[in-house]
Amino acid sequence: MLDVKAGDEASFDLLLQKYRLPLVNFLFRMVRDAASAEDLAQEVFLRVYRARKQYSPSAKFTTWLFRIATNLALNSVRDNRHRRMDVSIDAPVGEHEVPQELPARSLRIDEHMIERDRAQFIRHAIAGLPEKQRVAVLLHKYEEMDYGEIARVLECSESALKSLLFRAYETLRVQLAPLVADTVAPRAGEGRPA
Amino acid sequence: MKCHEVADELIAYLDRRANSAERQIIEEHLRTCAPCRTRAEQFRKVWNVLDEVPSIEPSLGFDVRLRQRVASELRPKWAGWFVLEPRLAFSMALLIALTVWMAKMPPATSLETELGTKQQFEMIKDLPVLENYDVLSKFDALSELGPAQASEPVPQKDRPANPNGGGS
Numbered sequence: 001m002l003d004v005k006a007g008d009e010a011s012f013d014l015l016l017q018k019y020r021l022p023l024v025n026f027l028f029r030m031v032r033d034a035a036s037a038e039d040l041a042q043e044v045f046l047r048v049y050r051a052r053k054q055y056s057p058s059a060k061f062t063t064w065l066f067r068i069a070t071n072l073a074l075n076s077v078r079d080n081r082h083r084r085m086d087v088s089i090d091a092p093v094g095e096h097e098v099p100q101e102l103p104a105r106s107l108r109i110d111e112h113m114i115e116r117d118r119a120q121f122i123r124h125a126i127a128g129l130p131e132k133q134r135v136a137v138l139l140h141k142y143e144e145m146d147y148g149e150i151a152r153v154l155e156c157s158e159s160a161l162k163s164l165l166f167r168a169y170e171t172l173r174v175q176l177a178p179l180v181a182d183t184v185a186p187r188a189g190e191g192r193p194a
Numbered sequence: 195m196k197c198h199e200v201a202d203e204l205i206a207y208l209d210r211r212a213n214s215a216e217r218q219i220i221e222e223h224l225r226t227c228a229p230c231r232t233r234a235e236q237f238r239k240v241w242n243v244l245d246e247v248p249s250i251e252p253s254l255g256f257d258v259r260l261r262q263r264v265a266s267e268l269r270p271k272w273a274g275w276f277v278l279e280p281r282l283a284f285s286m287a288l289l290i291a292l293t294v295w296m297a298k299m300p301p302a303t304s305l306e307t308e309l310g311t312k313q314q315f316e317m318i319k320d321l322p323v324l325e326n327y328d329v330l331s332k333f334d335a336l337s338e339l340g341p342a343q344a345s346e347p348v349p350q351k352d353r354p355a356n357p358n359g360g361g362s
Contacts, residue, residue: 020252166204
């Protein structure tokens with residue numbers, strides 16, 4: 001990032017290559033719409049580029065990046081929530097917003113459908129968490145950020161973050177109980193004779 | 195250590211980020227507390243379940259779109275005044291092409307214009323006759339002759355030559 005600050009455009013490309021995948025996925029898990037996630041990711045990179053001169057090496061780049069992403073995602077979620085309420089309070093949430101994922105070749109159609117439904121169920125459970133808990137879980141579970149970094153993104157203390165994470169996983173433990181019970185048994189397709 | 199005290203450190207213990215002292219305290223608690231042991235086990239399963247959510251790939255145009263937006267950031271703001279909007283540029287090009295096309299077209303040859311030319315030709319053909327008539331009608335010497343003589347036909351030699359060359 002310091003190279004980008006010094007005006008090295010190639011370094012910005014390196015940042016883009018390194019962070020676009022985790023950033024798009026983080027935003028997708030936040031807003032649950034692939035197109036919106038891409039638009040937001042572009043906005044995050046643009047803001048990073050615009051603010052390159054003000055970048056201070058005291059803050060870790062990922063912390064800075066994900067703080068911008070979190071703020072944009074939360075604003076977008078809030079805006080969409082209001083818009084959705086304007087349209088219809090009974091409208092199904094996010095069923096059409098999930099991009100088509102290609103089935104693994106080893107899976108049969110019914111197995112793929114089960115897997116897709118499970119993924120949908122999990123996404124729904126994550127989306128149901130309060131905003132801060134959701135960000136904490138996504139950064140902890142999927143981005144594998146350390147507690148200090150997540151705390152800085154959320155602007156809270158590490159002990160508050162640990163408490164936040166505990167409450168979030170406790171909620172998910174209850175919400176995902178039907179799936180958690182299944183995980184003991186071998187997954188569909190595994191151990192089946194050819 | 196009580197259950198609610200373990201709760202906040204349980205995640206750090208499970209994801210192996212707790213230090214050795216904390217790990218030891220929590221392990222001791224889990225050995226004696228069945229509900230916390232069950233909870234810890236279920237947290238591990240929840241994490242496995244969360245791994246089932248597949249990742250998505252950014253679309254193919256993502257990088258190109260972003261680079262274009264970054265490039266537009268690099269241009270100074272005032273430069274935008276000199277960059278034509280596509281629609282405006284198209285309209286201007288169309289207007290210029292239309293002007294050039296109209297300028298290259300031959301002059302209009304409508305029926306009305308053709309008739310006008312023929313009439314003009316007839317007028318030019320009869321112009322000497324009309325001019326002579328004008329001269330004779332305003333000739334002072336003729337007016338002095340009086341009305342009877344003035345009405346007499348003009349002598350042949352004074353009559354203007356037939357512009358068509360005919361003698362009659």
